[in-house]
Amino acid sequence: MAAPGNNSLGCWGVPDVYKHHEQRKICISRPKYREGRKEKAVKVYTINLESRYLMVQGVPAIGLMTELIQLCALYGAVEEYRPLDEYPAEEFTEVYLVKFQKLTSARAAKRRMDEKSFYGGVLHVCYVPEYETVEDTRLKLQDRRRYIIRTVQNKEREREQKEAVNEEPISSDTATTSETVIARHNKASDNNNTVKTSNISHYSGFPLLPLPPQEHHYYRHRNQHGTIPTEDKMGTLHNAIIDTKQEQAQVHKSSSSSQTSSDRDRGTEHRLISNQSSAAVRLVPRTTHLENRKRKMEEAAEHSLTDVTRNNEPLIGPKLPEPPKLDMEDVSLNTTVSLIRNTMKQVELVPDLKPVEKKTKPRRRI
Amino acid sequence: MKPEMWRKGSSEGSDRFEYLQTLVTEFQDTDSEEAKEQVLANLANFAYDPKNMEYLRELQVPDLFLDMLTEENDNFVEFGMGGLCNLSMDPECRDIILQSNGISLVTNCLSSQREETVLSAITTLMNLTAPSSRSEIAVPAILQCMLRFSLSESPRLRNLAAVFLQDCCTEEQVARAEQQMQGQQTAVGIPLPKD
Structure with missing residues (x-):
């Protein structure tokens, strides 16, 4: 010292x-x-x-x-x-x-x-x-321990899911999907290292529940606005922005008792308990499933052709806001606009390709 | 084994495992003290990320770190202790460390001259405190040591010792340790770790 x-x-x-x-x-x-x-x-x-x-x-x-x-x-x-x-x-x-x-x-x-x-x-x-302060130090250590336990449990769950899939090779797709789901989960929890006790259930050992059907129609729309990632809705709803309809649906599914959705705390408790008991089911919601498959394709495409894929970019995932499409209120004018736009895109592509070629050459020499 | 089965599925996981394995192998094979220090620090930092816990357990890195605590080289001790501080946050690693007689090895590090080593040791002891191990950790000798640390000039040491005394033992245990201390020495001239 x-x-x-x-x-x-x-x-x-x-x-x-x-x-x-x-x-x-x-x-x-x-x-x-x-x-x-x-x-x-x-x-x-x-x-x-x-x-x-x-x-x-x-x-x-x-x-x-x-x-x-x-x-x-x-x-x-x-x-x-x-x-x-x-x-x-x-x-x-x-x-x-x-x-x-x-x-x-x-x-x-x-x-x-x-x-x-x-x-x-x-x-x-x-x-x-x-x-x-002493209290700062205590909280820092507590948060760290909680974060570790959460992450380890998530990994454990990921493995269990994989093992379950190995026994049933038909649904092998589900495994890879749930893996990425959890990977994302981990990322999210990484960012929230310091969340308090009340949020623990958010990440810890509860299996993913399927979304109620009505969610399906709104999902894409919601996600574009960056409100709620689907996974967050699986384990806990009390932490996310709560859709009352959905909550009710989940509560009804998990407990036969007639819960009112206004009694939110008790409803959550119920759900958590029943989630644990249904651990063997391990369903992955279809929307997440599809989203992940698309993301995988996107990633694969990125690896093979870094710049060329720009045109057939998939629709999901966070993106930079696109420039608003102009409506010239005339079919002929609109056609011209899109023609010009496409030409510009092609022009943009050309200089991007050259540095890639240059980069790869010296590597081969080594 | 089961871990083998699922690891094959994710190439990222198996890459990480192989990398960690390379590190452990280099650590064991090299004669260079410097390389050993670097690899040890690497491994200890990998222990910070909970995603590696499982691989590190499989590679018996907890025991590797414990071995370092009795080394002559102070860097080895500091890095090994840091690694244990990181690993012991995970309950499964905690149990491994407890089974390998970790408490006494870690307790010895409380006497280190390096503050960082002492801090890691205190945090590790807190992490190792479980219902089964509490009676071995909340012993008068350790509590007295924490009482001395809680008077330290270093705020980090003071704070951590205070948390230990509040969270890892009962008030009566602290009171008893204080009483026993009064017979032995005053607060003046306490040996404190220095850097």
Whole structure:
């Protein structure tokens, strides 16, 4: 430990300089197969090193607090921040302490902002867990444990599903689909590392339920607006935006008792219990099924021909908003417009193909 | 075995498994201390991602980490302890570590001179606390150690020790440990880890 503490001042007291704030020397002696995308030091990350508190060093001292916090806010809600005037800084730079609401936000901010230039300076961003309170530390550990258990359970479920499928080769499609479903689930839970207890059931061991039929018609439409991914509707509804009709349907399916949908909490409990008991069924909703098959085709196409597939892009998945189609209110004019548009697309394609060819050549020489 | 069966299905999983296997093999085969450190750090960082838990268990990485705790090289101990801190979050890994006599090996790391090693050891002990192991972890010696840490100048150490004392044992146990300590020494001149 580097310097004497200022225990009595609490977490916003005068800062100490700790060794883990330093940027370690990068390691240059790694063999090829262990080289990462980025050069890094030999260091082990544990939950103890992570924190929702970040320290940002190297901010040019030209009154950039607002700009800095705006940049931080891109990665998640910032709860508190202040300049660390007492912290030893390089000449003409300032040091800031930023407390995020969630650990995942701090993690993203650190990854994206560290070693990036900012108004002519280069930022050094590090976790500063020494600013945590006892309660902060406790919650951090609890969240981490919950996240691990959730993810491991999801993986377990994925395996069980696969095994079930191996016994019944006819439905082999279902297996690959459910795998991707869970993979997505994991991603989602990754992003919500810090969710509280109430959300646990969201990810933990409940099998996927089929959607009620009415969902089928609205699914595509809903997804385009980015409201609810289907999977989230399977395990729990109390967390997602609740469609009352649907909930009722599910409650009726799972329990014979006459639940009113207004009694939401009890309804959820019921559903969870019955979900566990129906664990052997392992149904995957048909919509998800189709979506995933399309996504797979899309991915496969991307691998084989990176740029050429642009024209027959599948319709699903998040996409950039397309430019609105102009309606010229005249058939002839519309035809002309689409002709021009198609020509432009073809023109766009040409320069894209060349760099691909160039890239592949030197690789062969090696 | 069953894991073999399903792993074949997902190529991503089997790639990851093979990569981890390569790391373990390199660790065992190389004579270079530096390479060993790098691989150990790699493995410990892979243990951070719960998706790797199963592969690491299969490759007996929990035992590999435990072996490191008695090494001379402080980096080996720090990285091995960090790896265990990451692994022990998973209940199945926790049970493996408990079965391999992990508690006493981890407890020894509480005396390390490196703060990071001590922090990993405390978190690991918290992770290892289960109904079956509680009686081995909430022992006076460990509780007294935590009481000393809770007076440390390092806020991280102080906080973590406080969480341990609040969550992993009863208030009576803490009170008893405090009483026993008063006979032995005062709060002055406590040995603390330094970097």
